Amino acid sequence: MLTQAEANVENGPDTGNGVIISTRDVNVYYGDNHALQGVSLDINKHQVTSLIGPSGCGKSTYLRCLNRMNDTVDSCRVTGEILLDGVDIYGPSVDEVLLRARVGMVFQKPNPFPKSIYDNVAYGPRIHGLADNKDDLDEMVLTSLEKAGLIKEVQDRLHSSGTGLSGGQQQRLCIARALAVRPDIILMDEPCSALDPIATAKVEELIDELKENYTIIIVTHSMQQAARISQRTAFFHLGEIVETGDTEKLFTSPSDKRTQGYITGRFG
């Protein structure tokens, strides 16, 4: 039997606005390499939070802790506390699979399955049994594609391969695929780094719309992007969080010298 709180992690919260993820003193080790050192950060509901910092600063590592994707790396060890709606997601009774259904993820390189567009989006609902029948599933696929702003481009070729789309379309397909599982939170790991400026603009626009219904955490190496789309920003450096705050404040008047150095382009 699960406690109510544990059930919440998998089944969805009944809380209002406020903190949805709270991390305390998170340390990550890859073998002997101490990749993340004592990171504490709160993520607000229905906001876009961006994680910025130079390459290798641990921002992606941190992101991958939030849905336990790090579990797939053998040598990886995570300590500290990561609470999703008050429940430690590394707790013994949490099923990482159901956690990942609730905390979706979009990757740096678009990675559609080599199947049809329809099957790509339908895969999540199928394995989780979200649809009762074929009509239900069709409906879900179309809604997700619509939410991802892709429906107009693909509605007449739903059954052609997802790998035949352009890079930007593939990435939006991956977002649609994540949305179809009906997550609360979407993690995005540099989702635009492999895209051209026009495709990037489209994805950014999409992220802005999505924040009405979803909590989004995005890792980006582009400070302009962080400034454009996020409400809160955390600056990572050498495996630690240097500064967290409202995006506007962090970019205009950073309180730490290192943050200032980075955003003015002196390193990074």
Add this chain to the structure above:
Amino acid sequence: MTCVARLFHLPSVLFTNEKETVMSFYPLVIVLLLMSAAGYWFGSKKALRTVRKSSNFLTPRPHQFGLYVVIWSLVPPVILGVIWAVLQTTPLETDTGAMRQIDQVVFPVMLLLATGAGLYFSILRINPDLRVRKTIEGLVYVLLILASIISILTTLGIVLSLLFETIQFFGKVPMSEFFFGLNWSPQTALRADQVGSSGAFGSIPLFTGTLLITFIAMCVAVPLGLLSAVYMTEYASNRFRAVVKPLLEILAGIPTVVYGFFAALTVGVFFRDLGDSLGIDVVSESALAAGVVMGMMIIPFVSSLSDDIIMAVPQSLRDGSYGLGATKSETIRKVILPAALPGIVGAVLLAVSRAIGETMIVVMAAGFAANLTANPLEAVTTVTVQIVGLLVGDQEFDSAKTLAAFALALVLFIVTLCLNVIALMVVRKYREEYD
């Protein structure tokens, strides 16, 4: 016996006349399968009824609950069945009334009870929070591990079966005779009371014969294979490569029995006739014929391994040499081949291990008589030829003659294993150097 047949899913009626066991076996299996099928149906139905559905409320799928019930209804009886089968192999007197009762009545009833209990409790436990996925995936995981362990069991089976017979063999024939004796004539050990004393089990002539044929094979395969690989990697155009490489690979795909036929009927006769015309005495079962044909078989093996190894030499080394004005052949001979040497040595060792273990070519084209000679024009015999000779046909199982085959096979196994381990180590070390 029945149980083994059962393990291999064979109708045991083929091998035994224990009709009763067979009769009660199939109906039992069918009943068990029907019970679990009903369990699947009932489990998924109950899951559909019980499990609340809401948009963000993720629970296991109904079919997963069904599978969960099936697992609980099948795993206990399968475990019991294995115990049952193992008990049947134990050399107990099964014809006594009590044992028969257990065999015919107690176990089937226990199986049915176990299934029923599994069904009952698993269906009772169905609720949305039940971690059925863990159970299902746990079982799959166990099956995968069991499959992986089969390869270890194979090795263990080889080692144990060879070792067991070899120890028996050394109980009859002293080790010193086997390893240092110069005389091999197991066929003369015919009188049962004189095994070991009259038959000679000195294996030195077999090992020298094996080495002679292997050496001849290497003399053919290494230069041809290596030079082919060099030409393919460094000179050949892509089109030439695309055509010739598959052609060479055909050599590796031809069954060894075909090579044996070719060696015995064509090459052996050719060398004999050639010898006749030159006035040299060449027997038609000469080591030369078997060796040359074996070398032919190994050419693609050497060439494709060397191909990989030469390809792994970094381009920067080539560029460095060309940049100094070296010609292509100078680069190959002075830079690429020395750099690739350890890898090539590994490849040759692998080829040697193949040649030593090759059976059909020598069985068909080399001699049966043990002959201690280094003359490639005479007939020699090899370890594998003798194994075949000792074991094919009627044999009493515990004679020194039969056991000798296992002792030879053990030596063969150990030698090829060592060659292989050394070769793989050499190649791996070489690869790491250029990674």
Add this chain to the structure above:
Amino acid sequence: MTDQVQEAAGNGWQSEKFIKNLAKRKRAERRFRLTGLLAILTALTLLGILLFSIVSKGHSAFIQTTITLDITFAESVIDPNGNRDAAELRGANYAKLVQDALREKFPDVKGRRDLRKLFSLISNDADSALREMVENDPDLIGKTVPVALVAGDDVDMLKKGYIDRSLAEDDRRVKDQELAWLDVLEAEGDIETRFNSGFFTNGDSREPEKAGIAGAMVGSFYTLIVTMLISFPIGVMTAIYLEEFATKNKLTDLIEVNINNLAAVPSIVFGLLGLAIFLNFAHLPRSAPIVGGLTLALMTLPTIIIAARAAIRAVPDSIRQAALGLGASNQQAAFHHILPLSMPGILTGTIIGLSQALGETAPLLMIGMVAFIADIPGGFSDPATVMPVQIFLWADSPERAFVEKTSGAIMVLLGFLIIMNAFAIVLRKKFERRW
């Protein structure tokens, strides 16, 4: 200044010495290149000789010599009681019909020895053909019909040109007297050649002219089915486990090292394993496809595992990540995405492993598949032989006519191997995915 230039010209790249040297180096380059090309050509020539010698010996196995005789289906011989009873018709002495026809053709031949020679012109299996004719059409009884009968193997060899008429009579298997008879038949147009369908429909026989490979083909088929059913699932499960689920630990390392070494164990050792485990321990039937299949499955397993692992490893991690990111479990990611995507590669490896198993002989000799078996096996536990073993057995037979049978069987075996490998290549080309 000038001195230096001259000195440079004396030793440098424009000097006469250098240019001479360069010409020498260019020649060395050409020589080296030629050596490489020669090596490849030698290997290909050897392959060509092998194939040519097989085809030139074997093509005639597919045709057969027949002698047409006027057969009188005398009622007095076939059905003396005149009641057309099926059992009586089957048991009748049809050989007498052939003998009578021959006597009629050559009325001058008298004496037991001469007559026996005359009768040996026709295969002693000819009676079964006549029996079949009568059973299909009882109305033949009492009529005289010209029937093309299979000739004896010596006549067949003579007709195909394998027996030299110009040799002295004592050195030749077909004597002058027989030649004379044959010349008479030839002159009357009674000797013909036709496609040898019996080669594909008959089982093995001591008589070359009626020996066929149907038994061996069916045996190979059953054996290969067993091999596939065992080695494919276990191989794929092992590969999935090692690539997708295994954490790095002692057991995994052991399995890994073990698989690499098993791949290099000589095939004959697997035969001894099969002998010790499946025959002596488990008491499965000797010479049966089930045992052969199990033994070959253990031998093929490493090949399939290694190929399957390579195919699974080739699927990029991003696919796995994508599935996990959607909340698929590790197993769902593996079985829904990784496995289907790597299936073409796995199947290619499996086909190649099975084609090796199809050509394998040595391990099967160890488990008694070398027995002479005339019947076509009807199941997995019937005594059977397989194609390579059939080739081995025929290659050992003394009759001249078995040489062409052997080569013919090799051609059929190579045909099957080519089909399997072509299928594997097509599969790879068609489904190959570049990531």
